[in-house]
Amino acid sequence: MTRSFAPSRRAFLQSSLAVAALTGLGAGRARAEGEVLKVAGIYTVPVEQQWVSRIHVAAMAAKERGEIDYTYSENTANTDYPRVMREYAESGYKLIVGEIFGAEQEAREVAAEYPEVAFLMGSSFAPDAALANLSVFDNYIQDASYLSGIIAGAMTKTGNIGMVGGFPIPEVNRLMHAFMAGVKETRPDATFQVSFIGSWFDPPKAKETAYAMIEAGADLLYAERFGVSDAAKEKGVLAIGNVIDTQADYPETVVASALWNFQPTLDAAIAAVKAGAFTAADYGQYSFMKAGGCALAPHGTFEGKIPQAALDKVAAQEAAIKSGAFTVAIDDSEPKSS
Known part of the structure; x- marks a missing residue:
């Protein structure tokens, strides 16, 4: 863009x-x-x-x-x-x-x-x-989002997936698109309900939006915002986390999460300032998986519950991402329901 x-x-x-x-x-x-x-x-x-x-x-x-x-x-x-x-x-x-x-x-x-x-x-x-x-x-964690989608596609029973985001801006859009691409790897016929709540922090609104998606048939939710996993827990459906690991808080709900590790980004900036070398640059590259900027969270209570074929696919694609043999597409356009 x-x-x-x-x-x-x-x-x-x-x-x-x-x-x-x-x-x-x-x-x-x-x-x-x-x-x-x-x-x-x-x-x-x-x-x-x-x-x-x-x-x-x-x-x-x-x-x-x-x-x-x-x-x-x-x-x-x-x-x-x-x-x-x-x-x-x-x-x-x-x-x-x-x-x-x-x-x-x-x-x-x-x-x-x-x-x-x-x-x-x-x-x-x-x-x-x-x-x-x-x-x-920016949180360029599309690599981990894509891998979490592979797991989501293997875990949904209906193929109807709900996605609740904050705003349709690049940093949200690219993660949703990567997740959807991952889902298609294991569930090609999946459909998506996509909605944005117009806030970065409004758990009640995110929760209500998720409720509506569940009512419309979603059996797995992409929790880009706080509140979504609460709705999933209450309604007995699964969720995929974003940026942080909430598995301990939702042990029977959150199957996988794409984690953002900001340390490589901050460490690079600190080193540049101390060396007198800080200048206008795009630090987004430090969020890529090959830079250690993102990863999949441990499966926790879902260990042994995820189909082995999906785990094998995740391992193969993760290795390809880290070696540079495979690149997850970066799509900043607004995702739409299907």
């Missing part, structure tokens, strides 16, 4: 960076050896939310290793996001991580004001060379 920004905004960013260059600033300055990097996280939802929790867990791990000093703000409204960015930048934080899907233009303008600060932001847009201190990332 090709994305571009308005000329007026690009001109603003370029002029801001030009001023920064004249004053000798820049996010590429190397940190002193042994210096603990000050990192701040800015999140629009609670840190318990699936997607954000993976960033938070990775940052806490780096903090516990003594590599960074980490603090964070959660439930930050998109309209308040630029202010919080400025506050952390003014307070001496040298790496700010977060998600700017709902505040792209404003966030990039703030980043241009602080060229000495590195910004690693979840974004639907590509990095801009004119804004050298802002890199983007």
